[in-house]
Structures are given as C-alpha cells and as structure tokens.
Amino acid sequence: MKASRNLLPLLEVNSLQTEFKTQGGLVRAVRGVSFSVERGETVGVVGESGSGKSVTALSLMRLIPTPPGYIKAGSILLEGQDLLSLSPREMQKVRGSQIAMVFQDPFTSLNPTMKLGEQVAEAIRLHNSLSKAEVTERVINLFEAVRLPSPEIRYHQYPHEISGGQRQRVMIGIAFACNPKLLIADEPTTALDVTVQAQVLSLMKRLQTEHNTGTLLITHDLGVVAEVCDRVLVMYAGQVVESGTVQQIFQAPKHPYTQGLLASLPQIQADSRQRLVSIPGQPPDLAHLPKGCAFYERCPKRILDICSQKEPEGTTFDTGQTVRCFLHGS
Amino acid sequence: MTALLKVKGLKKHFRVVRQNGFRAIRETVHAVDGVDLEIGMGETLGVVGESGCGKSTVGRTILRLLEPTEGTVLWQGERLDTLRGEALRHIRRDIGIVFQDPFAALDPRMLVGDIITEPLKAHKMVTSRTERQEKARELLTTVGLRPEFASRYPHEFSGGQRQRIGIARAISTNPKLLVLDEPISALDISIRAQILNLLEDLQTERGISYLFIAHDLSVVRHICHRVAVMYLGVIVEQASSDTLFGSPLHPYTQALLSAVPVADPVIRKERVLLEGDVPSPVHIPSGCRFRTRCPLAQERCAQETPLLRELDSEHWVACHFAEK
Structure with missing residues (x-):
C-alpha cells in the first residue's frame, strides 16, 4: 500500500x-x-x-x-x-x-x-x-x-x-x-x-x-x-489557460494572455524607458461570461469566427506544456 | 534647468501618546527627518522605500496636506511652506495628487463628471454648468474613458477605470506637478501597464512633472528619470534612474535591489538577505540609521551620522563606506 x-x-x-x-x-x-x-x-x-x-x-x-x-x-x-x-x-x-x-x-x-x-x-x-x-x-x-x-x-x-x-x-x-x-x-x-x-x-x-x-x-x-x-x-476567468515549467512559461509562453502579461511587466534590468505593451480592457464578469473564449475581447490574436463562438478545449504538447487557445489546436 | 520644486531640510514629526498600563508615554515619530529634493520641469522623480520610511509623508507635506515641522519648500522660487489662505489656495491649482486606493479616493455619492471638475469649481476656473460639463467630457477623453461616463457613479467602474478618474481630477486644473502616491499598486497586473502608459502620455503632451512615490522598484525604474531611496525618514541615495539601478552604492539600495524578484527564471540570483525588520521611527538608531541591518556596519557607523555626499556627478550617497 x-x-x-x-x-x-x-x-x-x-x-x-x-x-x-x-x-x-x-x-x-x-x-x-x-x-x-x-x-x-x-x-x-x-x-x-x-x-x-x-x-x-x-x-x-x-x-x-x-x-x-x-x-x-x-x-x-x-x-x-x-x-x-x-x-x-x-x-x-x-x-x-x-x-x-x-x-x-x-x-x-x-x-x-x-x-x-x-x-x-x-x-x-x-x-x-x-x-x-x-x-x-x-x-x-x-x-x-x-x-x-x-x-x-x-x-x-x-x-x-x-x-x-x-x-x-x-x-x-x-x-x-x-x-x-x-x-x-x-x-x-x-x-x-x-x-x-x-x-x-x-x-x-x-x-x-x-x-x-x-x-x-x-x-x-x-x-x-x-x-x-x-x-x-x-x-x-476561472480556467487554467496555460501551464508548464517556469522555463516554458517565461521563455516560450504560448497563450496570448500569458504573452501579454509578461510583456506588460516593467523590467528592472532594462536600460531604456521603452513603452509598455498593455493588455487593453479588463477581465470579464464571471456572472455574465461571453460565449466563446473568455479572453476574446482583449485578445490581440483572436480569430474572428471560432474564438467568439466556441470555447477552446485545451491542447497538451509533448513537452508537457498545456494551452487553452485555438491558435494551438483546439 | 530651473527647479520647479525645491525642498530643503524637510522634517515632519508626529507626537503620539502610547498607553503603558495606566501610564501615558509621550513619544515622537520621526516620519521625515531632514529631506532635500529637487524636481525639474517635465521631470519624474521617484521616491522609493519600504513601508514606514516616510515617502508618503514627504508627498503630503509638500502639498501642505500635512504641516511640515521644519524645513523649506520652494515652488518656483517662492516659499510654499509659509503660505496661508488665498495664496496657498491659488498655488494648489498647480499641484495635484493621485492616491493609491481608487476605491477610497472618490466620493461614492457624486457623479463622475462632478468629481473630476470639482477642483475647477473650487478654483473658479469654470463659470457655467455647461462649461463644467463640457470640461468633464474633455477630461474623460484625455484619460481614455468615454465622455458619457460623466453621468455615472464611481461604483460602476473597475479599479483601473477609477484610477483614470482620479487622474482626470488631478489634471483638471492643468497642474505643473502631480504627486503620485503608489498610483498603480492597488491595480491588477494587466491594468498597471495601461495606467503607466497613460501617465507617460500625459507627461509628453503637457510637460507635467511627477513626484512618483512607490515601493515597486521595477515600476520606478521604468517611469522615473531620477530616483531617491528613503530609509527611516532620510534619503540614503539619490541618482539618475540608470545610475541608481545600474551601479547602486548604498548597501541598503543594493539589498533592496537584490530582494526584488525578477520575472525571469534564468536569473535566479544569489541574494543579499537583510536581517530583521526596519527599526521603529520612534527610536531611531544613533549614527547611521541603517547600521542595525547593514552588512558593512562598523564602530564608526554608530557614532557618526553619514551625510549625503556627491560621490559621482549627480550621484548622492549617505554611507561612510560607499567608495569601497
């Protein structure tokens, strides 16, 4: 046992x-x-x-x-x-x-x-x-x-x-x-x-x-x-949209939300005052979730037809990294 | 560059009464204990430090929301710290403030349009109701909100939107200086970049100077031209942002920088871990205030108070051993 x-x-x-x-x-x-x-x-x-x-x-x-x-x-x-x-x-x-x-x-x-x-x-x-x-x-x-x-x-x-x-x-x-x-x-x-x-x-x-x-x-x-x-x-919005090892998430993020979050961080090591990339809008109301992907409204990479209609199921890569986005399978 | 604001030897002490059994003990909190600052036109000066270091008190004392105990504040060459009545009111339209908590800073029973134009009314900068409404719509557009939000109440908005409303109110009188007291630390991470970008745009468009008070060092690094590091009511190091973050000289600044977690798993660094907590501002250590936690502390540090010295051009440090 x-x-x-x-x-x-x-x-x-x-x-x-x-x-x-x-x-x-x-x-x-x-x-x-x-x-x-x-x-x-x-x-x-x-x-x-x-x-x-x-x-x-x-x-x-x-x-x-x-x-x-x-x-x-x-x-x-x-x-x-x-x-x-x-x-x-x-x-x-x-x-x-x-x-x-x-x-x-x-x-x-x-x-x-x-x-x-x-x-x-x-x-x-x-x-x-x-x-x-x-x-x-x-x-x-x-x-x-x-x-x-x-x-x-x-x-x-x-x-x-x-x-x-x-x-x-x-x-x-x-x-x-x-x-x-x-x-x-x-x-x-x-x-x-x-x-x-x-x-x-x-x-x-x-x-x-x-x-x-x-x-x-x-x-x-x-x-x-x-x-x-x-x-x-x-x-x-209540789901795991991406998972992986720290290296995978920080060096090769696949979900547009993860990518946006990392890009929006001011870097303490950076030398210049670069403009921050910001994610527009704000998270959805969990009581009134939109049809389709919860990140659709704010996503810079959305595909018009599927993303607003269906919720992505999630894909697991060979490396163990998972992502819930239509850009990477279903 | 002529200084817009010049602060010399600013002190703010609070008298407090502590109950010890039946005895009342009178004590003095040395919140700000001799601070010199200068802010130029269109410049952002960052003030960083841990909680209780006096950074917010500095901001509030400059605005005269708190009366300074000692020291002078010069606003374009004019004494701000002794102004009274109408003269003080008049100068306040040139200095605005944005607070940390966007939920507490807005009156829940006022319409957004009235909130952001209240300073204009108070300073008699608008004459009619229509002009005020027009102005409100204009301000909301400036901060990236829809003009029709003027007729809504604060509770209808998210944290980021409320902070935009707070900024709209602060810039309504066309101020030359804004005191930003932790303006983004209560916001969600994906919203912070939006507000930082807005602040940068406003500075480019209007040439406003900022006194940016924060504890988040990466944010300060990003937005500030010059940075002052505070510890227990005094400035321990001051330099341009690049110099301070690139080659910090004070052991406290070094420890503070090394304590910041970096969002990159490759850079898992060896830390200079500080022991213990910040001492109480009631009982300040003799000599150098940082010596109780300093890895370099020696006998001399307990006896002699290190003064802020210019070690490199525009790089000021208060440490006996900063050269090493």
Missing part, C-alpha cells in the same frame, strides 16, 4: 468546478481546473483578482462558504484519496495535518487575544496527543526553525507586539507544525516589504526542502513565481 501510494502524485485535481449563487447571478468562479502537485515540488498559480486562484485553493481545503458557494463537480485526490468524499469530521483531520495553508494577511489570520505560542500549540495539540511540556518544546523548536529571534520571549507575546514579517513567520510555523504533505500559500508575501518578502520566501523554500512538502503558491507577482516555482498554472 505504502509503495503504491508513493507512485501516485501527491495532489491531483480533476475538472474542478466551484460556483457561487449570488443576487447578481451564478458566478462560475472555477470552471474545470485540472492539475497535479508532486512531493517537494512548488507549483505557482498566477492570475489577476477574480481569476479563480484563491477559490481553487479554498476548494482544495473545502473551505468554500456554503451557501452561497459550492463545489459543483470534479475530484481532489490527495495521495489517491478523494477529499470531496470525506465527511466534514474526516476533512477536519486532513486540514492542518496533511494540508496546511498560509494566508495573505498576517494581521488578520492570527488571534489578537491569544499568545503566539498558544496559537501554535493549539495546532499541534489538535493533531497529536502530547504532554504540555512536549508541546511547548515543539513550539519553541518551530519558532527556532522559522528564525524568530528569542523564541522563549515570543511564546508569551501577542500578535500586535511583533512585526508583519514576524507574524508571517509564526503563520508559517503553524502551517509546518504537523509536517503537512501539501502547503497551500495564498499570496503569502503580498502584504510584506520586498526585503522581508525575500526573507520569508527563502524560509518557506528551506522548510519545504527539509520536509519534502509539495507547495501550491498562489500569487499575482510573476517575479516571485520565476524565482521559487518549478511549474506554473496561469489562470484567467
């Missing part, structure tokens, strides 16, 4: 669909997303607000607020086990111990009335039966692992007494408290300054290598993706 488990990918998501019933209509936030994450691998999910990247993450954790949201179809296999078939109680056990999550805002994700050490201890106690002294020792060890200065003092401090970067370190400590197999990090460094972002990213990378954790890193910062990810999913 153990051997066959290791042959399966750590996480396999198939045709996931998540929708929200709102007064403005049915919002199809995630429209058939499939991907996999291997052990020790970092998969980046990039996209703009409303592209469905955070809803995908919350669906994996089964943390979609129901109602108004619900997972309509698809499967989420963690080492072969379908998380969507678990009872709420069983899912509770998976969260924290097998899948952990780090959120964007370290200011709101910690409890302001609880000591930092207690918050980490809570996460450990939920999934292990240890004595009080053992738990405290594990917490101090974790604080050392995430490089919090003077961990014994930090144990008794409250969130408002430490900086944003340190708070995010505590959050990462909580996430790694039970050695999760999969870490979902939703914009973990967006609220931080660049110098602190660099510290936190290198910390996550180190812990991930030590524990062979698979990581799903959600971000809108293509720079962060290029630096830390092995593979990338580019999301637009």
Whole structure:
C-alpha cells in the first residue's frame, strides 16, 4: 500500500468546478481546473483578482462558504484519496495535518487575544496527543526553525507586539507544525516589504526542502513565481489557460494572455524607458461570461469566427506544456 | 534647468501618546527627518522605500496636506511652506495628487463628471454648468474613458477605470506637478501597464512633472528619470534612474535591489538577505540609521551620522563606506 501510494502524485485535481449563487447571478468562479502537485515540488498559480486562484485553493481545503458557494463537480485526490468524499469530521483531520495553508494577511489570520505560542500549540495539540511540556518544546523548536529571534520571549507575546514579517513567520510555523504533505500559500508575501518578502520566501523554500512538502503558491507577482516555482498554472476567468515549467512559461509562453502579461511587466534590468505593451480592457464578469473564449475581447490574436463562438478545449504538447487557445489546436 | 520644486531640510514629526498600563508615554515619530529634493520641469522623480520610511509623508507635506515641522519648500522660487489662505489656495491649482486606493479616493455619492471638475469649481476656473460639463467630457477623453461616463457613479467602474478618474481630477486644473502616491499598486497586473502608459502620455503632451512615490522598484525604474531611496525618514541615495539601478552604492539600495524578484527564471540570483525588520521611527538608531541591518556596519557607523555626499556627478550617497 505504502509503495503504491508513493507512485501516485501527491495532489491531483480533476475538472474542478466551484460556483457561487449570488443576487447578481451564478458566478462560475472555477470552471474545470485540472492539475497535479508532486512531493517537494512548488507549483505557482498566477492570475489577476477574480481569476479563480484563491477559490481553487479554498476548494482544495473545502473551505468554500456554503451557501452561497459550492463545489459543483470534479475530484481532489490527495495521495489517491478523494477529499470531496470525506465527511466534514474526516476533512477536519486532513486540514492542518496533511494540508496546511498560509494566508495573505498576517494581521488578520492570527488571534489578537491569544499568545503566539498558544496559537501554535493549539495546532499541534489538535493533531497529536502530547504532554504540555512536549508541546511547548515543539513550539519553541518551530519558532527556532522559522528564525524568530528569542523564541522563549515570543511564546508569551501577542500578535500586535511583533512585526508583519514576524507574524508571517509564526503563520508559517503553524502551517509546518504537523509536517503537512501539501502547503497551500495564498499570496503569502503580498502584504510584506520586498526585503522581508525575500526573507520569508527563502524560509518557506528551506522548510519545504527539509520536509519534502509539495507547495501550491498562489500569487499575482510573476517575479516571485520565476524565482521559487518549478511549474506554473496561469489562470484567467476561472480556467487554467496555460501551464508548464517556469522555463516554458517565461521563455516560450504560448497563450496570448500569458504573452501579454509578461510583456506588460516593467523590467528592472532594462536600460531604456521603452513603452509598455498593455493588455487593453479588463477581465470579464464571471456572472455574465461571453460565449466563446473568455479572453476574446482583449485578445490581440483572436480569430474572428471560432474564438467568439466556441470555447477552446485545451491542447497538451509533448513537452508537457498545456494551452487553452485555438491558435494551438483546439 | 530651473527647479520647479525645491525642498530643503524637510522634517515632519508626529507626537503620539502610547498607553503603558495606566501610564501615558509621550513619544515622537520621526516620519521625515531632514529631506532635500529637487524636481525639474517635465521631470519624474521617484521616491522609493519600504513601508514606514516616510515617502508618503514627504508627498503630503509638500502639498501642505500635512504641516511640515521644519524645513523649506520652494515652488518656483517662492516659499510654499509659509503660505496661508488665498495664496496657498491659488498655488494648489498647480499641484495635484493621485492616491493609491481608487476605491477610497472618490466620493461614492457624486457623479463622475462632478468629481473630476470639482477642483475647477473650487478654483473658479469654470463659470457655467455647461462649461463644467463640457470640461468633464474633455477630461474623460484625455484619460481614455468615454465622455458619457460623466453621468455615472464611481461604483460602476473597475479599479483601473477609477484610477483614470482620479487622474482626470488631478489634471483638471492643468497642474505643473502631480504627486503620485503608489498610483498603480492597488491595480491588477494587466491594468498597471495601461495606467503607466497613460501617465507617460500625459507627461509628453503637457510637460507635467511627477513626484512618483512607490515601493515597486521595477515600476520606478521604468517611469522615473531620477530616483531617491528613503530609509527611516532620510534619503540614503539619490541618482539618475540608470545610475541608481545600474551601479547602486548604498548597501541598503543594493539589498533592496537584490530582494526584488525578477520575472525571469534564468536569473535566479544569489541574494543579499537583510536581517530583521526596519527599526521603529520612534527610536531611531544613533549614527547611521541603517547600521542595525547593514552588512558593512562598523564602530564608526554608530557614532557618526553619514551625510549625503556627491560621490559621482549627480550621484548622492549617505554611507561612510560607499567608495569601497
């Protein structure tokens, strides 16, 4: 059993669909997303607000607020086990111990009335039966692992007494408290300054290598993706429009949206003030999606007849790169 | 080139009261602690730094949205920091501001047309309702929006469109200088390039100068002619954009640049990782402010405050060891 488990990918998501019933209509936030994450691998999910990247993450954790949201179809296999078939109680056990999550805002994700050490201890106690002294020792060890200065003092401090970067370190400590197999990090460094972002990213990378954790890193910062990810999913209007290794995505992007995004980035190494290539218009309203390709309105390479009529199915190349565009097959 | 705006020794301190049990402790936040700046006609000066370095306070103090604690601000040779009443009002039509959050910066109960022409009304630059409406349509076209948007409300627009509305309002009085306080950091990536291009077009067409306040270094690199790097209320390095990004001399600038993730997987670089966080602006380290995190720090840095020196032509650095 153990051997066959290791042959399966750590996480396999198939045709996931998540929708929200709102007064403005049915919002199809995630429209058939499939991907996999291997052990020790970092998969980046990039996209703009409303592209469905955070809803995908919350669906994996089964943390979609129901109602108004619900997972309509698809499967989420963690080492072969379908998380969507678990009872709420069983899912509770998976969260924290097998899948952990780090959120964007370290200011709101910690409890302001609880000591930092207690918050980490809570996460450990939920999934292990240890004595009080053992738990405290594990917490101090974790604080050392995430490089919090003077961990014994930090144990008794409250969130408002430490900086944003340190708070995010505590959050990462909580996430790694039970050695999760999969870490979902939703914009973990967006609220931080660049110098602190660099510290936190290198910390996550180190812990991930030590524990062979698979990581799903959600971000809108293509720079962060290029630096830390092995593979990338580019999301637009609830779908993965392109996926591949970082090299494939950054050096040979095939989807016009990916190409547009990369061209619109100001380059820090560039010497001249070249005019930026911008993508015109704005993302579509997910409650009123157009017929055909969701990127049609903004696409510089659209083919008039098919693109506005049919939705592209997606093509997989021999190299493993996938793209959802009529310019490349169906 | 004559300077449009000249700032000398600008300081802004805030007095705060902290509760420690039952005792109230009075403290001073040194948000801006002696800043010299100059902006020429049609020039973009970037001010970069991490949160809490005082970059936004500099912008607001120049506009007199905050009263400076110390220092002088010269606007075309005229003292701006001591102006009052009508004279100050009059000069404000020459300086505009665009804020970071396009959702908070527009009054939700006003029509877009009224929002963008309100400065014209306040400065009595329009005489009739028809003229104001005409002007609104013209401004909307200038920023790339449809003229009929004048009769809609802000909530009907996306972030990028709202930022265009904010820019339309800022340029309504034909200002010579715009303070842009993180104008694109709240926008989606595919929208950012649109707004940056609009700002560049406006500068080419109207010769407006920009004070561009931002934390995103690649954006600053792209849009600014000259750049000032701030740390804990002071400028630590200032140079032309190409010089600063090409050969940074201050260890803080070097660390800041090396911390920026580059959107190219081939350039996975070795980082100069800074330890720790920015110290509190209440208790500023003695000597060099950066010494608590500086990889080069020595004894001398704790005693002597490094002054901003011109090491190369137009390249100013505040570090004892910048030559090495």
